[in-house]
Amino acid sequence: MKKRDSVPARIGLVMIAVIGLCALLPLRAEAAPYAGYVIDARNGKVLYSNNAETRLHPASLTKMMTLYIVFEAVENGEIGLDDRVTISRNATREPPSKLGLRSGQKIALRYLIRAAAVKSANDAATALAEAIEGSVERFAQRMNRTAKSMGMRDTTFKNAHGLTQSGHLSTARDMTLLGRQLFYDYPQYYNLFSRISADTQVRTVYHTNRRMLRSYRGADGIKTGYTRAAGFTLVASAQRGGERIIATVFGGKSTASRNAKVAELLDLGFRKAPSRVAVARPARPAYLGKIGTGTVRIAAGAERPALAARTRRAAVAAAVTRSLRPMPRPGSETAPVLVADSDGIKRALLAAQETAEAAGPNTPVEVAQGSAGSELAKVRPVVRDQAAEASITQAVQADPVQEVVRRVSTSGGRHWGINIGRYPTEYKARQVLLQTALTEMATLDDSLRKVVRRPTGFDANFMGMTRDGADLACRRLQAKQISCFMIGPG
Template sequence: MALTLAGAPALAAPYAALVVDARSGQVLHERNADARLHPASLTKMMTLYIVFEAVEHGEISLDSLVTISRNASAEPPSKIGFREGSQVRLRHLIRAAAVKSANDAATALGEAISGSEEAFAARMNRTAKALGMTRTHFENMHGLTAEGHLSTARDMTTLGRHLFYDYPQYYNLFSRTSADVGVKTVPSTNRRFLTTYEGADGIKTGYTRASGSNLTASAHRGNKRIIATIFGGTSGPSRDAQMAELLDMGFRQAGNNVAVRPPSKPPYMGNSGLGASAPLVANNEFDEPGGAGKTIRVVGAPAKSIRPRPRPGMAFDPATSEAVEDVIAGILAAPDVAETDAATVAEAETTEPTESGETVEVATVADPAETLQPDPAMTPQTAPQEVAEAGVAAETPPIAQDDATPIINASLAAPEIAPVPPARPDDMILVSVESSGAAAPAAPELVTRMSTSGGRHWGINVGIYTTQYEAEKVLLRTALSELATLGEALRKVGKSRQGFNANFVGMTKESAELACRRLSVRDTSCTVIEAGAS
């Protein structure tokens, strides 16, 4: 991204650098790593991080049509040239921002997610704080120089590491040397380094006169992965040469057998607390293009706990419940092997780019063959805190709704607890212990799991994986992300010639189809199956 005429030399900018072992986060080299400097287009790393988060949580989909605003179309180069009022699919805007570093695409992405530049910048700053980027402040989503828009080499390296571990299914974007953005194929601003440094697979370049030539880069060799950031390079070629030296030093110093300790993914908060200018839910399949979602306003609160009373003789044990939750948390916290071989990275498109200086008409129909799908070698990760906020708003029938104001008012009242337990279902097996001799108090009844009869011989498949552990982990994550329809389903891993099938079983056909529809909104592949299918 440049603000000067082609060929104009960069002004002298302060130099800073940081090198870390991506597996553990260990710092291998640093120089002025905490100096607050202009990040330039490294800013787009945060823009894309939030877009990936929004897609994962159903705020918007990859095929949503985003209307280009006057503000977005008027951004200076680097840009694609999207015209005001044209509609572009989100996946093409993501490619344009990640590969071409297009300012008009970055602005359109921020406005699609949060409604305005100011609201999106507020979300960027809140996310930066959650990621531990303590010396970063954003004023815009593209990185053009603005007062107070500053970051550090340490914070940008932290962000690059989070991109790799938090959203591995999208990381292949940063390794592409060119990309189709819907109207043409554009070259990557980082293609020189990607094609000349062994093992390089990302991440992002940046340049303004105030910042100099910046670069956050990642490379892997064998079982090692190094991430480094440079601020203040005097030119693109000299910056790339400096980065090669830093990464070489990192590979020499990094240990061979280092435990992978991914950074903690921050909790999802969406656009909450960003003010009235932020849309509540961006385009999804339940909304018209460009329309906002619905707000659920909860009126009142339960007067007392709605936890059901325990059966006689079977008291609830809080300690046991907490232990179960700790076990689930431990399973989900297991480190993922997120490093991939270079062969798993998506192949770059080879079409020759066209000139980008002219204004172009944007096609409103995307090529269905062009998809921004997860890399098959990288398992999409679903955060355990995702509990289908967008899905609830879409699937729950409204209690009261005014056409002019799309708000659902749901009143929660304290439940009435019947003094007598309800009758047992016929298919529930009861085992009792009889005692001989004098009459004795009734023995406690042990209740087994209810059978899956009565039409519950359907299920869903959410993928085939190379190991049983991987399939079990995906099942657990998926169940936690879609409690509304999968809370009662049984998780089952079936072995086949292709691998380990991750299945949910014990469902009715209707509940299985509903679960698949809701998972599809989050771009999670799903197939309805009958009992007995592996």
């Protein structure tokens, strides 16, 4: 009886083994092809290449281009980081990985950026595409135009997230080039790719490759990906001393094996790369986007409108600096401040001149930059200086599009700031604030310069910033060897 019962049991075990083998065989047959590519990020020199120009599925490496275009749109005034995006039903239907957005939900663009960069959220990527171009299809067309202008010659995008779609293909070479463009063209956003975690307003999300970021010395990004068709993909960047290497792997068999291979390639890159080399930044791709209601076309390498505006503002600020008399010494009345937003230099200066004429000569005026939101502070007039006023007028006339907003915002989480030191005199503190603002206009352009008197000196602070904005500004200043620390609300 026992012998008879053992036969079906054995048959059952054999059938299970056969089914298991059948399940495994297709996975082996469909394993994604391997491709690898390594460059010296400083000059783009190729240090390793294997199957790097074969068109393969890129998976979520796609989101590097999605984010590149979003950064481009923000820089050129198409959309703002705090603009609220209405989530479509189409975005909510994207499969994981996702943030879990709801149809009709409104969320600031900055949170969608974080979700796409850190968590690789597919619903966030689609929402970004729709916010910039109105539809995923139009956004994909813009992705392809940008890719072509970058020299990504073997890439075709069909969507913004990288999920497998017929014809959505790229190469290890092209994705490496894209990673390098991100690093050089948008350094102010690059820190997103090294964040272990990020607040997305919906919830805190964690980096998809935090293990490698923590374990490989010098690693600071960039993007991971996985689909069955692509395998495990990764574009990684690391810096050691003055050397920076970017390595890309397609077709990894697992997260661990992919990370091990990328670490091996990065090591190879650091061994091969010279300690010193002339940096050759990649040319920016041609830009085609919307500013206001119009469409502008800017050739590769041309100055961007936002950059041109910052250049003009710097010229105006320099003229203002030349027109100022030294501030009162400690113990005298603190000089009130005229506050204008970064787009309001022209009328701010005119207001200062009008106040000067009304109050009489021999009283200094300070012009500080801020953003929209609170009442205009009091102004003390400036000593009349014919040459300085002429240079201000000339700078203002060269920038006819500037427009004043006489408010400084403390809403929307702008209760943070940074301190850049304590100085013996108020004049010195204000001088350092102005010099620092001109040095780091990208992140300090919308902040309010403030000097706070302390028992041992005068603190030089930039205020009216978001927490993320203050963190980014401090990181960038520290990279320029300027000491600073963040100041929290209150």
